Amino acid sequence: MIYFLGGGNMAAAIVSGLCAINRSDEIFVANRGQEKREALAARFGIQTGETLPLITQNDVLVLAVKPQDMRAACADIRDNGALVVSVAAGLSVDTLSGYLGGTQRIIRVMPNTPAQIGQGISGLFAADGVSDSDKIFVQEMMNSCGTTIWLDDEVKMHAITAVSGSGSAYVFYLLNALQEAAKMQGFDTKTARQLSLETFAGAVALAAQSGEDFVVLQDKVTSKGGTTFAALETFAQHHLAQYLAQGVQAAATRSIELSQQFESK
Secondary structure, eight states: OEEEEOOSHHHHHHHHHHHHTTOGGGEEEEOSOHHHHHHHHHHHOOEEESSOOOOOTTSEEEEOSOGGGHHHHHTTOOOTTOEEEEOOTTOOHHHHHHHTTSOOOEEEEEOOGGGGGTOEEEEEEEOTTOOHHHHHHHHHHHHTTEEEEEOSSTTHHHHHIIIIITHHHHHHHHHHHHHHHHHHTTOOHHHHHHHHHHHHHHHHHHHHHHOOOHHHHHHHHOOTTSHHHHHHHHHHHTTHHHHHHHHHHHHHHHHHHHHHHHHHO
8 A cells, every 4th residue: 555644735746646557546645634635535536534544564655744744743653664755855864764763764755846747857865775676666656747866865855856846936937027028018917928838838848859958959049139149148147047056056055954954853
């Protein structure tokens, strides 16, 4: 069985992916809120309950509660050797192991919100106590709602959090900025939204299909002295790329700070 502790958006995204590969009969979600439990059961046809039943070493336990609530949520759990998968940001293997009585059969996952539509990307890191078969299972589980990248150093979880975990918010920020710019050019909100969405979607699809370097694709759109050149020059003058990099670094730094806070408790 695959047991979920917590039934929030990310848990629902993973459950959706698992159901898409016909594993709904193996899923149990424990969540304190009755309304959430009933909604998940109705949507996916899965088992739910207020608390977890007895877990064995043949099961998988997915920890999907907020990091700040994890210690309390794990207080009464006996994993009994089960594979533990955590999607909580900032909680290291050592911290999770401490919450769970010392187990080292832990895999950390940093997904992102496009997993909700099967287009997420997740960074994975396995503790030393994890077998190859455990890794294969978790990779297949996360591939059901997107793609995966294995990390060879747990420290890199901070970077994956900053780049892809938080990255969809950066895209939404830029989408909103382009939409607002379109409105300033006289378009109504509906048209501005459509122009922004379709421009991003088309550019991403072209980049993915062509396989060319992003800078090469940019140059193909840019004629020296032309309209695109004028816009890119303005971006360069205002150091847009550098500020984006600084933002990613700020996210990584904050991830480290939060991890240290949890370790000190």
